[in-house]
Amino acid sequence: METFHLKNIRKTFKNGEVEEEVLKGVNLSLRPGEITALTGASGSGKSTLLTIAAGLQETSEGEISFKGKNLADVKEEKLRKVRAEEFGFIFQSSHLVPFLTVEEQLFMMLEVAGKKKEEEEVTAILSKVGLSHRRKAYPSSLSGGEKQRAAIARSVIHRPSVLFADEPTASLDSKKSEEVMQLLEDMTKELGMATLLVTHETEMLSYADRVVHMEDGKILV
Structure with a gap:
């Protein structure tokens, strides 16, 4: 069963009198429970597609279908609610809040998503990502791999339906990258999330259920 559909997505940027079509009718x-890896050269449109799918950028044309609604037509206030409750986000940089401990990052996410701040749930997630011993630590004392694992825990603590991951291993060495990808694969299966992964690292594609290649604003089939 498919959870999330992008239909005929187009995106045009204007630079003065010049228009550039970055996405050209993407479907x-x-x-659920699958990682879809989106690959392609720099400038192919993959990160633009991810940000549009996640509701972080408006589409010029097309439909974003999620649970029977076209998110392209949803007002910003309701879209923020969908993002907070139904989506999870992981980026190349962990974007952890510097003045919050690891466990406080998770409690904050639960509050943003409008869910109870369950200590048992936080404890369970931290155990799964191997950070039980670092729950009281601040980001400045974490290694790169620990920061990304904390970011993953924060992104899934509210059990999102869709997870968007944009180059989550780009700043890590090969060993830490494999650990992070194994964790993403495990959490995707366990929580039944539909995960969209943007990556240029071919070594990470073995963790994906499907690999989709983009070129010049189009998906190649």
Whole structure:
């Protein structure tokens, strides 16, 4: 069963009198419990597609179908609510709040998502990502791999339906990258998330259920 559909997505940027079409009628569906890896050269449009799918950027044309609604037509206030409650986000940089401990990052996410701040849930997630011993630590004392694992825990603590991951291993060495990808694979299966992964690292594609290649604003089939 498919959870999330992108239909005929187009995106045009204007620079003065010049228009550049970055996305050219993209169609893509995401399925629960699967990682869909989106690959392509720099400038192919993959990160733009991810940010549009996640509601972080408006589309010029097309439909974003999620649970029977076209998110392209949803007002910003309701879209923020969908993002907070139904989506999870992981980026190349962990974007952890510097003045919050690891466990406080998770409690904050639960509050943003409008869910109870369950200590048992936080304890369980931290155990899964191997950070039980670092729950009271601040980001400045974490290694790069620990920061990304904390970011993953924060992104899934509210059990999102869709997870968006944009180059989550780009700043890590190969060993830490494999650890992070194994964790993403495990959490995707366990929580039944539909995960969209943007990556240029071919070594990470073995963790994906599907690999989709973009070129010049289009998906190649």
